Amino acid sequence: MRYIDIEAIEKIALGAAVLGTGGGGDPYIGKLMAKEAIRKYGDVALLSLEDLRDDQLVVPVSGMGAPTVTIEKVPSEIEVTAPLEKLEEVLGRKVDVVMPIEIGGINSLFPIIAAAKKSLPILDADAMGRAFPEAQMVTFHLDGLEPSPVTMADEKGNSVVLYPRDGVWSERLARVITIEMGGSASVCDYSLLGKEVKNSVIPNTLTLAEKIGGYLLDNKGKEQQGIKKMLEELNGYQLFEAKIVDIERRLIGGFTRGSANFEGIRHEQGRTFTIYFQNEHLVAKEGEHLLCSTPDLIAVLDAETGFPITTERMKYGARVVAVAFPCHEKWRTQKGIETAGPRYFGYDFNYQPVEELQKERK
């Protein structure tokens, strides 16, 4: 059995920020909280999918809300574990294993905090293989599994149990509760048995995040090296190298929505690019030409350090490298594309795999 220690947290936070495609909550806050939890309660056992038993109760723990808010309203340890305790009360049984619902940003670290505090193992898998902005954008939903009961809590002592009719209603009801709770809340949804989880999740993503984070950390100062290794690991592409010249960001309906404009630098001088986001990066374009779109992953990295920059932290003048990776094949099915493809987010074009778009570009 491997364990997640304080050193691993540093790498997971960094790698998860890449896989978070700009969203998933600010990893800096999550990193501080996770390190503190491990210092206090000890290392967390990392359970591989092979070691998960069919009858174990697996519970995803996550934070919901706009990343903008999490920066200002740091969640407490109680807030992170309260929905887990409420769920145990509702189901009348103990939780056996905790897991991340998404691998991106703070939501790869939230369940580590919960696992540490509760002395539970964490599953080396998630239900997105990246971060997505809405709660029904999970492989569980693609596989027809139900989110109910959904437990939520805030730092003020309020908690809520939702019994939504499906994943879309789960998102709608949880979202308005999150907004009313002050813009962020902690959530347990899709509590499932080991046998259900095994066939649905995307495996080894905590290990993957740790590996990617390691590449970037180990190659500090030789940033192009780190990025290159990461692109190899993830079968990814460099989209462009550029400077942020314009950024628009609004908090709407509990999401951070907006777009950023870029001007090419170095060998891409004179070219212009745009990235559109809703918590996460959704679409990258060069002028009107599509470079990559959801459900494939887009990440914006600091050109100096190779470290990822969240949609929240993008600033005018920053020099960045934008990269893209193919999503897990589950997202390329008809239901996957319906659930998280460009048309779902209101874009008037069909999904094309990033590999094809990159082939066209050459």
Place this chain on the structure above:
Amino acid sequence: MRYIDIEAIEKIALGAAVLGTGGGGDPYIGKLMAKEAIRKYGDVALLSLEDLRDDQLVVPVSGMGAPTVTIEKVPSEIEVTAPLEKLEEVLGRKVDVVMPIEIGGINSLFPIIAAAKKSLPILDADAMGRAFPEAQMVTFHLDGLEPSPVTMADEKGNSVVLYPRDGVWSERLARVITIEMGGSASVCDYSLLGKEVKNSVIPNTLTLAEKIGGYLLDNKGKEQQGIKKMLEELNGYQLFEAKIVDIERRLIGGFTRGSANFEGIRHEQGRTFTIYFQNEHLVAKEGEHLLCSTPDLIAVLDAETGFPITTERMKYGARVVAVAFPCHEKWRTQKGIETAGPRYFGYDFNYQPVEELQKERK
């Protein structure tokens, strides 16, 4: 033991619309549903406060949302009883007695429907003695009793259990869920034991509604007679007789808010009046002069029939008699006025009992 039969429904609906002070949901829809329920399941036992046992579990059943919506989105029978069933599941015990949370409008009839369907008695009492727009405006809140757990359901098969830290958070969380559920939802909050209920509720209000409804029905065609008897019963006052000349109504934050302007008719010719409302009538004025304000009751009656008109149904040109009644003494305590007095609703004046205002007026 008295029973509520179909004939009683007709009277309760009418009397409750008076005590609903323009709100509490449209009584017409509730009346149709309650008659249908009694036809299907039989008469409903009316339990007096004296017959309530200390250890009985008493559960208020109500509809939440803007009256505007209930007219368009008629609730189903399942929607009315679903929160009751969810509550039994959460508490692990059967409900013994149902009660109205407020006596106004549809919310005096909703619990009758639930009681009929579940073959349970209904308590002859409520927690407002009128209708109020927000969930914490109940005598239970004034007496420091907790609303948690709050169960909610919609007609689509979604249900929710809230564990709010207090009555104000209960209102906030339930309100956003109601809006997301489509603007109306059914709710059970403040499930309490008989001994807690006894010391907090306003007694005999279903009987009172039936009596007032009876006066108006029995004096059809002699409307001034019916109104006179009602005013005697409730120690009330006629505020003015007038014609609606202007009405403004908006759906904001899940409430119907607005105001109506009136021009005096008959012996009040040449005078102008205004009533301000948020689901319920809150303030009545003649020019700048205050006539009556919340928590005292204001009702607008059709000048022809003496029948009450909800804030929803007020129309340009309607000839009306506006009346006012003193609220229950619980609302005249410091906490009562803080909770439901004019300043709570954003008006910049202190509460004055309607008796004093009417004395000044003479």
